[in-house]
Amino acid sequence: MEKDAGSKWFGGLKSMQGALPFALALLMMGAQAQAQQQPQQTIPDAPAPQQSSGLGDLTKQVTPGRGTAPETQQQTTTAPPVQLPPDNFQKQAPEMAPQGQGNTLVIHVPVNYVDVPVTVRDKKGQLVAGLRWQQFRIYEDGQRQRIVTFSADAYPLSVAFVIDDTLPADIMQRVNQSLAAVTGAFTPSDSIAVVTYNSSPELITDFTGAQGARLPAALEMAKKPGREMGVPIVSGPLAEGPVINGQQVDPNLSPQRGNTGVLFVPREVHPLNDAILYAAEQLAAQPKGRRRVIYVISDGKNVRSKASYKEVVQYLLTNNISVFGTMVGDSSVWGIGYLDKMKLPLLQPENLLPRYAMATGGSVDSEFSENGIQASFARLADSVRTQYTLGYISHQPVISGKYHGIEVRIEGVSGLDINSKAGYYPTANNLQ
Numbered sequence: 001m002e003k004d005a006g007s008k009w010f011g012g013l014k015s016m017q018g019a020l021p022f023a024l025a026l027l028m029m030g031a032q033a034q035a036q037q038q039p040q041q042t043i044p045d046a047p048a049p050q051q052s053s054g055l056g057d058l059t060k061q062v063t064p065g066r067g068t069a070p071e072t073q074q075q076t077t078t079a080p081p082v083q084l085p086p087d088n089f090q091k092q093a094p095e096m097a098p099q100g101q102g103n104t105l106v107i108h109v110p111v112n113y114v115d116v117p118v119t120v121r122d123k124k125g126q127l128v129a130g131l132r133w134q135q136f137r138i139y140e141d142g143q144r145q146r147i148v149t150f151s152a153d154a155y156p157l158s159v160a161f162v163i164d165d166t167l168p169a170d171i172m173q174r175v176n177q178s179l180a181a182v183t184g185a186f187t188p189s190d191s192i193a194v195v196t197y198n199s200s201p202e203l204i205t206d207f208t209g210a211q212g213a214r215l216p217a218a219l220e221m222a223k224k225p226g227r228e229m230g231v232p233i234v235s236g237p238l239a240e241g242p243v244i245n246g247q248q249v250d251p252n253l254s255p256q257r258g259n260t261g262v263l264f265v266p267r268e269v270h271p272l273n274d275a276i277l278y279a280a281e282q283l284a285a286q287p288k289g290r291r292r293v294i295y296v297i298s299d300g301k302n303v304r305s306k307a308s309y310k311e312v313v314q315y316l317l318t319n320n321i322s323v324f325g326t327m328v329g330d331s332s333v334w335g336i337g338y339l340d341k342m343k344l345p346l347l348q349p350e351n352l353l354p355r356y357a358m359a360t361g362g363s364v365d366s367e368f369s370e371n372g373i374q375a376s377f378a379r380l381a382d383s384v385r386t387q388y389t390l391g392y393i394s395h396q397p398v399i400s401g402k403y404h405g406i407e408v409r410i411e412g413v414s415g416l417d418i419n420s421k422a423g424y425y426p427t428a429n430n431l432q
Contacts, residue, residue, distance in 0.1 A: 010056060093366050111427055112394040113148075114140070117291070117361055117387040118408050119419040128416060129388045132155035137409040138390055149391030156189040156290040158207060158278035164298035165198040165224040166270050170229060171329045172226025173372045174298055179219045183372035185381040186210035191290075192216045193282055197275035207286065227268075272298060272352055273305035277312045278322065284319045292321045293362075293384055297373070300353030300364075309352055312361050314403075323356040324384070326376040327366040361421035398426045 116138060118350065120128040135149035167175065184190065188211045194204040205218035276294060282294045294316075302309075316323065357364045363383060365376040396404055405423040410416055 025335045035162050035255050079326045106271045112398050116390045119387050121417040123415045135411050137406040145392040151389040154385040158191050158286040159293045160193045162195045162279050165196050169226035176223040178370050178373040185377040195279050196222050199269050201275040201278035266356050270301040270303040271305040272302035273307040273312050277307045296325035300351040302352045322360045322362040324362040324380045325353045325364045359422050
């Protein structure tokens, strides 16, 4: 039986080996038939070589920045021309890119660019608006310059508000009561720093928003009692203090402290130069695109300052800072700004505030009363906002550091008071 079983197993294996090739052949025939039924894929031809165009034809093929013109164009109105005599020096406005041709290639080269803010008033002292660039003439060292930029827009202000604490007590009281009107003279885009000075300048607050809560608090901190104006006793029976039987009760109570000799009254300290220089250093860090202004409330006296007037003016002109102010106290003479321009020797030599204003293109008001001081804040702030801004490119070398005078004139209108900075010192700040 074992033999019969083994023979059956080997017989079955042989039969399977015979059927396996037959099954594989059937599978191959089926796959071949299916492949014949599918469409044959075509291989794309390689692109034919094209003839390259010359470099000279590129301008005819592509025009950078030029698009399709709209079917209807918006109509614009042209402003009436200004009636002026023929000007052979400058007949065109600053160059601009042609309309519709997009941006052009611009190569930036450092130039000595000079920015000149200008305030214009009429015979009545009112600010004059609506002047065009064709009416302005600008001269450097007597030579006319071509105006490359012109603007009548208002700039945001960065103002260093400087208060003189050396004023007499009664004058200081008026100033303190008028400080509440400072915030109303400025806009939310303006920033204000408060500086006071007595023997030395002191920063009450750094630049903060003109309409924020910090500025009123800083102005409140800036209020000081002022200087007592008592007359010192240097002679007579009371000069040596209390005396009993010809002897001093306490030598320390006498002005001479028990020593014999001449008593010299100490000279007052009014470091106006130091205060303006300190405020200018704070302003110099303000970003470009803002009008930098120092506003001073003082009697204008300068006594025992460490910095000189020439040093401070050079720093102001180098950093494009203008000085405005309100004259109070015994120096608040009516028409003080006009008298200074006439070169009349009516002011004391230590009164420097009007000179700072004239050199930097600012102005000074003289006020006696509290209401007048308050009104001067808004009046001077408006004069800064309505300034015209002229710009020209000077051909003077920047590295020289030599002073150059500036004069601005207006054609076509007579009787105008033109106020601008008297000159500038070229530095790296002028490079554009």
